[in-house]
Amino acid sequence: MIDLTVIWACIIGFAIIAYVVMDGFDLGIGILFPFFKVGQDRDTAMNSIAPVWDGNETWLVMGVGGLFAAFPLAYAIILPALYAPMIAMLLGLVFRGVAFEFRWRDPAHRAFWDKAFTTGSVVATFAQGIALGALLQGITVEGRSYAGGWWEWLSPFSLLTGVGLLVGYALLGACWLNWKTEGGLQRQTVTYAGRLGIGLLIMIGVISLATLRLETQYFQRWLSFPGVVATAQVPLATLVVTFLFYRSLRLKRDAQPFFWALALFGLCLVGLGVSIWPDVVPARVTIWEAAAPVRSQLFMLVGASIMVPVILAYTAWSYWVFRGKVGIEGYH
Template identity: 85%
Template sequence: MIDLTMIWAAIIGFAIIAYVVMDGFDLGIGILFPFFEIGEDRDRAMNSIAPVWDGNETWLVMGVGGLLAAFPLAYAIILPALYAPMIAMLLGLVFRGVAFEFRWRDPGHRAFWDFAFTAGSFIATFAQGLALGALLQGISVENRAYAGGWWEWLSPFSVLTGFGLVVGYSLLGACWLNWKTEGNLQRQAVIYAGRLGIALLLLIGAISLVTLTLEQRYHARWLDFPGVLATAQVPLLTVIATWLFYRSLRLRKDIQPFLWALALFGLCLLGLGISIWPDVIPTRVTIWEAAAPHRSQVFMLVGASIMVPIILAYTAWSYWVFRGKVGKDGYH
């Protein structure tokens, strides 16, 4: 019999990966925005994401909506535990979206909208990192309900993961601008990418080491023999991807640094999967315990099998249409 719970876990996992890939770089550009020269460079940075930024957030809606529909118990536990960072994330995304539109329509207050664009991007990214850290460190669950307090999500570890995601998205943003722009802005993006790559590698190492101390099962998954023979390949591949990333920067490649930065994110997500699988709430609730009834999963799968290919086709088409570099006139 087909395990629909596994299929839905894969669908939601894909939505999360797609969100990180597609919305990570435009949030990163918002975080880096104050470091760009006022005027042409800032305009070109924004124009590089203008055709795609709002569509990128489709995957966030799909991931959260899919969690509610396919794993309602997990949604009912996670949302109360992470109310504060989730509200902060949504407010940041709203503030950022408003700033994106009004920056062009209200040039008299452009400095304010530039600040709003950066603040919204930073808050949304940092809140996502906080939520990830809180989920990894453990959520208090009793009788299939959240049993912790309002501030349980806040800890040194969740703050560390918050800054780790800020640096990671900033790296994606710098690599995107290296790919999509030219001239002074591209040269600046290459410099930032080199510095952010080192910072991200250090943060990945720190977060990975602390994660091993959070739960005994995390430690066992990564270091017990013979499993360590497989899990050791993840840090090895991370080192290789980092070397290839810096090699592509040194050779002044356009798209390769972005792809290798995405590879680093992919390895981080793989490491996360190794640590928590098959739980949806680490060490508390498995995907099968949280799953919706079989009939509900079948009904939703019919809709997903229609809509996901349509979204993918539209997304691919929009990226293809705007595939070139952004010129000094602000157009692709």
């Protein structure tokens, strides 16, 4: 049944997907940054995301803010459980943003700011992956509050998901630069994209198998009959998308590899939905148990129905204006 709670779950899910799509590739460029030649290649990589990178993080604010407003119980449980990785993520994003601006305004210390840009990108991405893994592995809940310890988020599985997200975002970054650059840098990123694609597939397989062992409900939702007939389509679709991704690289397409890489992320999010829906705290709290009062949801929905189209419009406009290839001096 579709009600206000389901609508708000979809809005927050959309915000998370939009964040992964739009901020994933610029974090990925930061992860790959040390492998680019100092000078023109690094400047070109920076110029490719300069017009859009800060706007991309709008969706992160919306997702977290929407969770607080629409599902306050979930927010009150999840945030204390993930304080450490969330703080690390925010510090990484701040450090990365400062480095992005200061590498242009302080050329005498550009080498330091380049390292800071990479460090912030890696820390933010790794923290996001750890938070996802910690959420999936289960949060200790007693009554209506978090009952675990300070280090509950830290486990081999959460570290594994952190590494997996690093590989995934690096793949998006490589594919973005393949689309937006030319010459030697483009050829370099095509090579990286091919290698990272294999790495991401390995991480998807390992994390998927490990996830099945975390909670009984994960195993049942994926492998119990007759549901397995439907869930089996997700790994099959992953294989098809992987084939199309490598085919587009082989044919030297510019934009196609990026969108096929996004499709791989989309299938991962579908798999995440299969595992946890309709829970907002997996295997602990459902979206209806965590939801705010109906009047509050309705009031916020009015604002969201206005702001989301506005955000989508200015985001689409900015990407349209800065379409095409980018050189050391900017777009052309």
